Amino acid sequence: MTTDPRMMKAFWRTRRQQGLRRVQWAALLWGVAYAGFGLACALKGARLFHHGGIPVAASGWAVTGVGALAALTCAAVSRHGLRPALRALLWTVCGLAGLAAFSLLMDVITLMFGQGVDSRASAVNHALAAGGTFLLAATARSDRLLPVAGAASVPTAAPRPAQLVAWTGTVAFLPYAAMKQIWAFGGTFAGTSGAEMRAISERNGASGIWLAFESWGLDATMLLAALGIFLLWGLVRPWGQVFPRWTPFLRGRRVPRGLPLAPALIGAATLAPYGVLGLGYMALATMDVVTIRRGDFHSPQDVLLVGWIGMAAFAVYGCALLVAARSYWLRTRGLPQGMDAT
Secondary structure, eight states: OOOOHHHHHHHHHHHHHHHHHHHHHHHHHHHHHHHHHHHHHHHHTOOOOOSTTOOHHHHHHHHHHHHHHHHHHHHHHHHHOOOHHHHHHHHHHHHHHHHHTTTHHHHHHHHHTTOOOSOHHHHHHHHHHHHHHHHHHHHHTGGGOSOOTTBOOSOOOOOHHHHHHHHHHHHHHHHHHHHHHHHHTTOEETTEEHHHHHHHHHHTTOOHHHHHHHHTTOOHHHHHHHHHHHHHHHHHSGGGTBOOTTSTTOTTOBOOTHHHHHHHHHHHHHHHHHHHHHHHHHHHHHTTSSOOOOTTSSSHHHHHHHHHHHHHHHHHHHHHHHHHHHHHHHHHSOOBTTOOOO
8 A cells, every 4th residue: 555645745744733833832821821920929029039139029020021921932933933033032031941940850859758848939930930941942843843754763772972971970970879878877978977967967857758768778869869870871772762671561662752851851951050060169169269168067178078079970960961861852753764863
């Protein structure tokens, strides 16, 4: 049975137009909702941003402006198409939404272990902004989203450079994991014992789940790091595109693209800038350009040792996650057979 190439071409053109419309309308509705949320917070005086000295009222109005600009831009795209100027404006608003979503990962971690967030309004803002970031990016690329007819569907491994980056991100976490496990087992590192770290956790309001893990000799952040490494390798290996045989009830089923990409992009957007900026601060503190606070540690040197280990892990892993996510995106977007997915 043969298929008329003209009919197939018309079919894929229709599919692309339908996908374009759905993504544009979803982003438009998000912009309206986000502007409404910002307006409500501004009128109520709720604080959405806790850094940079932004006044209470200004943060809500800033969110309102981002949402309104997103809605107007998406409406213009729906009417006039993805013109270069509108595409550039979409990416600009997408970047602003991404900045507003910063620290969403921290909110998720605290909620996972039964701790409350510092501000509910701020946490909701982080979640809404993250959703908008994905929708605006999808709108900016909506004319390129759907797979090409006849595309390859066989799971593939990432190119060798991307896999080497994944190894780098994995190795970067080894000193961090060793440090955390020394404390979890009751040992002493950077002049601080495991008992002191547990007392610090209790004083800072750690949840019962968090403290229970520590009593079992397991550090909760270490477990999250292990999940992060699992995600990193799932993005660069073929089994990350299809559920492995050892997963019950899901053997051989294809993984939805958004399932690994969403946490990967959230993690990369949080950890990469946090780690890179943290490394810069550690360098300035090491050179005595800035004064580092001792905090719960016994000396500034102890803080620097722990800071270098932690920030290096976050920076390298965050950048590796970004590279792996890009490789996964390119390998699963439906490239025709024979095209290079690097």
